[in-house]
Amino acid sequence: MVDHPLAKSRLTAMRDERTDNGAFRAALHELTTMLVYEAARSFATETFPVRTPVAVAEGTRLANPPLLVPVLRAGLGMADSALALLPESSMGFVGLARDEHTFQPRAYMESLPRDLAGIPVLVLDPMLATGGSLEHCVRLLVDRGATDITVLCVLAAPAGIERLANSGLPMRLVTAAIDQELNERMFIVPGLGDAGDRQFGGMPRF
Ligand SMILES: O=P(O)(O)OC[C@H]1O[C@H](OP(=O)(O)OP(=O)(O)O)[C@H](O)[C@@H]1O
Numbered sequence: 001m002v003d004h005p006l007a008k009s010r011l012t013a014m015r016d017e018r019t020d021n022g023a024f025r026a027a028l029h030e031l032t033t034m035l036v037y038e039a040a041r042s043f044a045t046e047t048f049p050v051r052t053p054v055a056v057a058e059g060t061r062l063a064n065p066p067l068l069v070p071v072l073r074a075g076l077g078m079a080d081s082a083l084a085l086l087p088e089s090s091m092g093f094v095g096l097a098r099d100e101h102t103f104q105p106r107a108y109m110e111s112l113p114r115d116l117a118g119i120p121v122l123v124l125d126p127m128l129a130t131g132g133s134l135e136h137c138v139r140l141l142v143d144r145g146a147t148d149i150t151v152l153c154v155l156a157a158p159a160g161i162e163r164l165a166n167s168g169l170p171m172r173l174v175t176a177a178i179d180q181e182l183n184e185r186m187f188i189v190p191g192l193g194d195a196g197d198r199q200f201g202g203m204p205r206f
């Protein structure tokens with residue numbers, strides 16, 4: 001868990017029901033920068049000589065930049081910030097919409113490299129509620145050969161964390177907070193509402 005005063009203040013802005021869509025997106029962008037910074041702490045690096053105006057120094061770069069995978073829609077609000085910190089990365093996309101009645105994820109888009117063997121993957125989705133959506137997404141990645149998967153969330157519910165842990169899928173979770181529970185509509189409590197709607201507005205589901 002990323003436990004930092006600045007991360008907490010951005011999360012507080014996102015929770016506040018008075019925060020409008022623009023300010024919500026701005027807080028999510030900034031919080032994502034912090035989450036990526038923390039998640040990248042364990043990324044493998046390699047060194048190489050770099051010439052300064054004075055002498056040669058030892059430079060450092062990521063040995064294997066990760067594939068970024070925002071889960072549409074809500075994960076889109078994390079994509080730009082993640083790519084700004086990891087400009088060498090490529091991006092794939094997964095589109096999932098949770099059914100309002102069954103709470104099962106419905107996949108409507110998938111744009112991923114065919115072979116992910118040897119490629120670290122950073123999944124971006126602000127919300128881990130029941131865990132159905134992220135389990136579906138990570139399974140897609142594992143089916144393509146990914147073994148090094150980090151999931152970046154803003155808020156996680158205990159039920160979702162447990163579901164991912166019990167799935168047996170290889171992944172590491174980085175989150176800004178773990179909330180109490182889910183309500184009868186499977187929303188995180190106290191949570192922040194619907195992270196997609198709060199960024200992009202409500203829309204009729206097709
Ligand atoms: O853990 P779960 O119970 O599966 O719920 C979490 C999912 O719900 C939200 O997406 P949503 O389905 O609302 O789609 P949206 O991003 O288009 O709003 C969120 O971004 C996750 O993907």
Ligand SMILES: O=c1cc[nH]c(=O)[nH]1
Nearest residue numbers: 129187188193194195
């Ligand atoms: O609380 C929740 C649960 C699922 N998806 C959201 O956007 N928010």
Ligand SMILES: [Mg+2]
Nearest residue numbers: 194195196197
């Ligand atoms: Mg939503």
